[in-house]
Amino acid sequence: MTEPVRIAVMGAADIARRRMLPAFAACPRTTVTAVASRDGAKARSLAHAYGCRPLHGYAAALEDDETEAVYVALPAALHAEWTRAALLADKHVLAEKPLALGRNETAELHDLARSRGLALMENVLFLHHSQHARARQLVRSGAVGRLHQFQAAFAVPRRPRSDIRYQAELGGGALWDTGVYPVRAALLMLGHPLRVVGAVSGRGPGDEVDTAGSALLSGPDGVAVHLSFGLDHGYRNVYEFWGSEGRLVVERAFTPPADHTPVLRIERGGEVEEIRLTPEDQVANAVTAFAAAVRGGAAPSADGLRQAELLDELAARR
Incomplete structure (x- = not known):
């Protein structure tokens, strides 16, 4: 059997608490190693609920030797910054959408993931139904x-x-x-x-x-x-x-x-x-797909880059 992907959750957002953490815990192909938050109490509470370690601050997840992948559940303006940091720390990344607030940053992150042989997936859940x-x-x-x-x-x-x-x-x-x-x-x-x-x-x-x-x-x-x-x-x-x-x-x-x-x-x-x-449980399907991308070396989705281009064009017309 393939070893479960050891994943740390960065952030204590609502979607992490309600959807993704339960899905990671239920999936036989993933195991939650830690919850990292700037709020120590939130990290401790969530970590206790899922039998993993609390980490104070997001950087702690990137320095953690037990973690091979991270789920970035932060405000949209922080997605690119922490995704880049995670990739540079040789961690696979599942990031909440949008991956970045612009086409150029999205392309940069895709290129970085490819160059380091890391899985990078944007968490657009409905694609998995x-x-x-x-x-x-x-x-x-x-x-x-x-x-x-x-x-x-x-x-x-x-x-x-x-x-x-x-x-x-x-x-x-x-x-x-x-x-x-x-x-x-x-x-x-x-x-x-x-x-x-x-x-x-x-x-x-x-x-x-x-x-x-x-x-x-x-x-x-x-x-x-x-x-x-x-x-x-x-x-x-x-x-x-x-x-x-x-x-x-x-x-x-x-x-x-x-x-x-x-x-x-x-x-x-x-x-x-x-x-x-x-x-069908599209959240469970998404977690399984991410685990498969990590173990199979899947490249970032080309449609993710085209999505970023279209969002850029729409943002320019606001």
Whole structure:
């Protein structure tokens, strides 16, 4: 049996506590060696819960001989800095999205990982759910006729102003938080080329970051691509294909719980067909994929770099 990847968690963010730490602990291909935090009490609490060591400060995880990989769960503005430091310390890296706040830094990190023979994966969880491959196969087989438009939206209700998503110096804003999802969905579903045609963004009274955004892109074969995202909205989590003969809609597209039964809804000729799929744990799948990348020497995803390029273009139009 392959030796489990020994991974340290850097940061005590909500996603680390609620999703990733339980997934690391449950996966036979990973073992948690430590939790590193600037807050000693948080590190001790989480480390105790998972039977590992607390480390004070993020650098301690990079100096730890028992750790061969790190999971970077820090504010977006710190992802590139600590990913770079981890790679230079010869640690494999699973980093929260976005990997960096720009295309150039993303490319630099990809090149660094390749040059040192290290796994580098951006933690875009929905990529690891098979419902998307099924939806893409249905569209390619003609389920909606000739494809004219792809739409994707991910937006969440407003949180307290103290939340890091509303702090510019920490890389906050709708584009970097919820915007990654529809952008990556368009890449996953349509491939290349995708060209930004236009974009708009907005912010609420007193906000220092964008809290709403929408973009129009041109996709392969003239397919129109409409993407929406936000941090001050009624909840929406969906994408759809619209063709000459109907629509295919996927709800709960980006964050389905492990026990959620995916439903692909095809509306065609006045009739509705619902295709129900088996529930799947995309978080567990992502952890397994990262462990496989570490042991198999997988290179960073080229789509991750194209995602960064598109986000750069959208950021420039805010």
